[in-house]
Amino acid sequence: MRIADHERAPVMADVARVAGVSHQTVSRVLNDHPNVKPATRDRVIAAIRELGYRPNAAARTLVTRRTRSLGVISFNTTLYGPASMLYGIEQAAKQHDYFVTVAALASLDRRSVLDAVDRLRDQAVEGIIVIAPETTAVSALTQVRSDVPLVAVGCGTHAALASVAVDNEAGAELATTYLLDLGHRTVHHLTGPRSWLDAQERETGWRRALQARGAPEPEPLAGGDWSARTGYELGRRLAGRIAQQADPAAADGREPLTAVFCANDHTALGLLRALQQAGLRVPEDVSLVGFDDIPEAEYFGPPLTTVRQDFDELGRRALGAVVELIGTRPGPGAPARQMPRVSIGPSLVVRASAAPPRH
Amino acid sequence: MRIADHERAPVMADVARVAGVSHQTVSRVLNDHPNVKPATRDRVIAAIRELGYRPNAAARTLVTRRTRSLGVISFNTTLYGPASMLYGIEQAAKQHDYFVTVAALASLDRRSVLDAVDRLRDQAVEGIIVIAPETTAVSALTQVRSDVPLVAVGCGTHAALASVAVDNEAGAELATTYLLDLGHRTVHHLTGPRSWLDAQERETGWRRALQARGAPEPEPLAGGDWSARTGYELGRRLAGRIAQQADPAAADGREPLTAVFCANDHTALGLLRALQQAGLRVPEDVSLVGFDDIPEAEYFGPPLTTVRQDFDELGRRALGAVVELIGTRPGPGAPARQMPRVSIGPSLVVRASAAPPRH
DNA sequence: CTCCCGAATGTTTGCGTTAACAATCGAGCC
DNA sequence: GGCTCGATTGTTAACGCAAACATTCGGGAG
Numbered sequence: 001m002r003i004a005d006h007e008r009a010p011v012m013a014d015v016a017r018v019a020g021v022s023h024q025t026v027s028r029v030l031n032d033h034p035n036v037k038p039a040t041r042d043r044v045i046a047a048i049r050e051l052g053y054r055p056n057a058a059a060r061t062l063v064t065r066r067t068r069s070l071g072v073i074s075f076n077t078t079l080y081g082p083a084s085m086l087y088g089i090e091q092a093a094k095q096h097d098y099f100v101t102v103a104a105l106a107s108l109d110r111r112s113v114l115d116a117v118d119r120l121r122d123q124a125v126e127g128i129i130v131i132a133p134e135t136t137a138v139s140a141l142t143q144v145r146s147d148v149p150l151v152a153v154g155c156g157t158h159a160a161l162a163s164v165a166v167d168n169e170a171g172a173e174l175a176t177t178y179l180l181d182l183g184h185r186t187v188h189h190l191t192g193p194r195s196w197l198d199a200q201e202r203e204t205g206w207r208r209a210l211q212a213r214g215a216p217e218p219e220p221l222a223g224g225d226w227s228a229r230t231g232y233e234l235g236r237r238l239a240g241r242i243a244q245q246a247d248p249a250a251a252d253g254r255e256p257l258t259a260v261f262c263a264n265d266h267t268a269l270g271l272l273r274a275l276q277q278a279g280l281r282v283p284e285d286v287s288l289v290g291f292d293d294i295p296e297a298e299y300f301g302p303p304l305t306t307v308r309q310d311f312d313e314l315g316r317r318a319l320g321a322v323v324e325l326i327g328t329r330p331g332p333g334a335p336a337r338q339m340p341r342v343s344i345g346p347s348l349v350v351r352a353s354a355a356p357p358r359h
Numbered sequence: 360m361r362i363a364d365h366e367r368a369p370v371m372a373d374v375a376r377v378a379g380v381s382h383q384t385v386s387r388v389l390n391d392h393p394n395v396k397p398a399t400r401d402r403v404i405a406a407i408r409e410l411g412y413r414p415n416a417a418a419r420t421l422v423t424r425r426t427r428s429l430g431v432i433s434f435n436t437t438l439y440g441p442a443s444m445l446y447g448i449e450q451a452a453k454q455h456d457y458f459v460t461v462a463a464l465a466s467l468d469r470r471s472v473l474d475a476v477d478r479l480r481d482q483a484v485e486g487i488i489v490i491a492p493e494t495t496a497v498s499a500l501t502q503v504r505s506d507v508p509l510v511a512v513g514c515g516t517h518a519a520l521a522s523v524a525v526d527n528e529a530g531a532e533l534a535t536t537y538l539l540d541l542g543h544r545t546v547h548h549l550t551g552p553r554s555w556l557d558a559q560e561r562e563t564g565w566r567r568a569l570q571a572r573g574a575p576e577p578e579p580l581a582g583g584d585w586s587a588r589t590g591y592e593l594g595r596r597l598a599g600r601i602a603q604q605a606d607p608a609a610a611d612g613r614e615p616l617t618a619v620f621c622a623n624d625h626t627a628l629g630l631l632r633a634l635q636q637a638g639l640r641v642p643e644d645v646s647l648v649g650f651d652d653i654p655e656a657e658y659f660g661p662p663l664t665t666v667r668q669d670f671d672e673l674g675r676r677a678l679g680a681v682v683e684l685i686g687t688r689p690g691p692g693a694p695a696r697q698m699p700r701v702s703i704g705p706s707l708v709v710r711a712s713a714a715p716p717r718h
Numbered sequence: 719c720t721c722c723c724g725a726a727t728g729t730t731t732g733c734g735t736t737a738a739c740a741a742t743c744g745a746g747c748c
Numbered sequence: 749g750g751c752t753c754g755a756t757t758g759t760t761a762a763c764g765c766a767a768a769c770a771t772t773c774g775g776g777a778g
Contacts (some may be wrong), residue, residue, distance in 0.1 A: 387756095
């Protein structure tokens, strides 16, 4: 396992010379071809080791037309969800013997997304996974007329793309129904950013659950952007409203607010903080349910009841989907390629932040 | 911008034919060589656009021996820190016109780290950034006799590697001194995993601050692994101890526990939760300071005073360092390559979780 | 003993690009 | 008017590998 002493790195021909065979035989050994005498194979392997030879990926790609690399486009890799998905993708990619090249987006506008796709195509990735669940991004993506297989992950289940996503509607229904079952007259909803499909779907699921029970449908609390900060800001407003509600004279016809389903755990944290700061108790005064089940949710004060989604699994499935797509390449005269849609079921994790309403 | 109608993608020769020039002229246009007549250049560009031509990266790499790709090895991309650094790295890489290939580690043992390096070298990355701050990983890395430039990021400032890191010791001193200044007799420390350099350095900084003030040095609270869970578990034990401490008869000679400096924000959250559950108030009964300043820290109950580190910047600097290293390649007879060490200063973010002790 | 066939190995070609070298073309100069 | 020089363009040769196409060798069938 010598290091090239500042000369050119050894190439296949060098190995061949040392092993006393032709370079083609070396190639055969490298690619596990049959019809190589074991003794020859051993000599070649020894030579490879002796020289510290490693195949040149570019040369190999040039002739095989395969790069074994995939692209992942991600908006904010800082969020727990995207970060976990990336992790799941990479783990799975390793098993399928693929490399993962990431392209982080500065913003989610059409231009930025298309640029990222372009960048990855320049690098000749064999497939692309997009973790960019915004509607504009998705619509931009649907127009990428490219021969590169493309799968969107965590982008809601209704995108016009091959996609892998958690069933947001089902999750939202789960959360809402749970709160209704506890005895709340209705459930309010702190939304995520309206431009995200996940947020839209969670809102839809929430609404559907209310309708199924004939519960009043309060105006959603809009303005969340998944961050704790916006949860906090909305919480401040809510706290004021709840204070009024204690005073019957000030009844304003709106539904009393005793239960809130938050679009995700981070906003729930912000909301929690705002309520506590206003002297309200969770779950005694207000019940809360989140979405995601980030690792910290269990240690909020109080621990957060939330809808769990398996990001790792999402990532793995997404990878599986691209690999599948890569395998079933066009083939002349193939009909419009079908778009696999994988939907993963979420589950409710019950903790202390939701309880029956007081009377 | 036509799509190849299922035939081979156009190559340089196709462009040349359409433009009525030789392929070399096309190459010159592509690479911004001087001495191409503007009119010719325009014809070539038009042809490129007409055919939807894009250069073949593999062929280019084969001859230039440059891949314009970098590898990032990361352990747990799910944590806020690593995820943010990855983001910063990618942003900066884009500006330097590099691709980023990630290699996630399943574990931090020597073997796994070396495998990752190998994988990346197979893909011919020009440089590697490691976000894997464990001592075993670092020691494995120092032995990678490779011609690939390698920079460790967030791995403490004492590794025997080119590195970019926040000054953990200074940050820990900042936190500890702040608590002492508030009037606490001493400060306890909830450590991170001992095998991480960051954790070690934070412990060192904490100890040094105590010594500088002549404050008693309590046994560190070991067992943290950066997670909220371990913070919680340690917190349970602490709570028991504090309860005893209220009873003078049970005094056990240990320092009273009124202030804790946590190795990171997540463990601080767990600790917070455990204390509250035990009926203790923060900061009235116990003051807390964290490390990292994750976006949620501001919304803990109470908001967490913590040491801020700029992960994005860390990532950018790390990228700058590798690019630098790549630029100043060996050169025959070059002396052992110097190892750049960048250390970034942290800052204290004061919030409500720390206050003067009661008497 | 010869022929045929398959296993094992070698030789040649082409992948798409850039670099090195060659050729052409004009303009300026003596 | 021939020559030189620089600007522009073309031609050829790598780059390192795998696939297609030879070749060799040995053994079994006839």
